[in-house]
Amino acid sequence: MSAVLITGATSGIGQQLALDYAKRGWRVIACGRNKESLAKLDEAYPNIETCEFDITDRVQTFNALRSLSLTPDLWLLNAGNCEYIDNGEMDSKLVERVFQTNVFGLTNIIEAIEPHLVSGHRVAVVSSIASELALPRAEAYGASKAAVGYIARSLRLDWRERGVEVSTIFPGFVDTPLTAKNTFPMPMLISVEQASEAIQKGLDKGQANIYFPKRFTWILRILGLLPYSWQHAVTGLLFRS
Numbered sequence: 066m067s068a069v070l071i072t073g074a075t076s077g078i079g080q081q082l083a084l085d086y087a088k089r090g091w092r093v094i095a096c097g098r099n100k101e102s103l104a105k106l107d108e109a110y111p112n113i114e115t116c117e118f119d120i121t122d123r124v125q126t127f128n129a130l131r132s133l134s135l136t137p138d139l140w141l142l143n144a145g146n147c148e149y150i151d152n153g154e155m156d157s158k159l160v161e162r163v164f165q166t167n168v169f170g171l172t173n174i175i176e177a178i179e180p181h182l183v184s185g186h187r188v189a190v191v192s193s194i195a196s197e198l199a200l201p202r203a204e205a206y207g208a209s210k211a212a213v214g215y216i217a218r219s220l221r222l223d224w225r226e227r228g229v230e231v232s233t234i235f236p237g238f239v240d241t242p243l244t245a246k247n248t249f250p251m252p253m254l255i256s257v258e259q260a261s262e263a264i265q266k267g268l269d270k271g272q273a274n275i276y277f278p279k280r281f282t283w284i285l286r287i288l289g290l291l292p293y294s295w296q297h298a299v300t301g302l303l304f305r306s
């Protein structure tokens with residue numbers, strides 16, 4: 066039986082992925098901090114077990130991953146946080162919080178799982194399509210997800226010889242508690258069920274880069290190829306807060 070470890074499984078995309086993989090008969094290790102959500106996942110399926118830790122706490126992360134009851138063959142590193150910079154007023158504490166979770170939390174986990182990785186394993190890292198071009202108010206979030214994408218693509222090169230595959234996931238807008246606080250229109254917003262299906266399909270096919278929803282992410286990727294001055298003109302119009 067295949068096994069998957071999912072971080073950020075207590076809410077949104079990660080929670081849907083945990084339920085969907087369990088439905089498919091995979092053994093699931095669902096990770097997060099929220100005790101209530103973890104307990105609900107534990108009860109939902111006999112093949113889900115839970116693991117509580119804060120990814121920004123290096124010691125907690127290492128202890129939790131040292132004591133796993135099974136070795137997953139898929140490691141889905143999805144936990145993340147989003148905060149926006151308002152009115153272009155830099156807030157270094159906010160930037161630090163976002164990077165603490167999205168970048169340093171991620172590297173904590175990567176370091177902690179590394180001893181478990183063997184040939185045939187896949188590590189999937191959730192970045193964002195926001196990493197592909199500069200968007201308004203995304204000085205912290207977009208930059209953190211650009212770092213996430215870079216880390217994943219570098220690891221893909223470094224782990225190839227060990228037979229460990231790395232996939233990077235680039236979602237567009239998905240309806241979750243993270244986006245519920247957005248006050249701007251979110252073009253081509255999709256549900257967590259659709260997001261989970263796109264991620265599973267991409268991973269089943271062994272894709273290195275998984276973009277969804279297709280049309281929206283293609284538009285942003287093409288915009289990302291334009292000269293910066295053209296990008297700024299278009300994104301300024303499309304993503305007014």
Ligand SMILES: NC(=O)c1ccc[n+]([C@@H]2O[C@H](COP(=O)([O-])OP(=O)(O)OC[C@H]3O[C@@H](n4cnc5c(N)ncnc54)[C@H](OP(=O)(O)O)[C@@H]3O)[C@@H](O)[C@H]2O)c1
Pocket residue numbers: 072073074075076077078079096097098099100102118119120121143144145146147166170191192193194235236237238239240241242243244
């Ligand atoms: N929704 C979108 O439109 C969208 C688009 C692009 C990319 N993404 C990315 O997709 C991923 C999931 O997002 P989502 O929309 O599903 O968000 P969400 O519903 O807010 O879920 C975020 C998850 O991350 C976990 N998490 C956050 N900080 C953590 C920490 N310090 N330690 C451990 N777990 C932590 C949360 O668990 P606890 O609170 O239990 O700790 C929660 O399960 C994120 O990386 C996000 O950046 C989302």
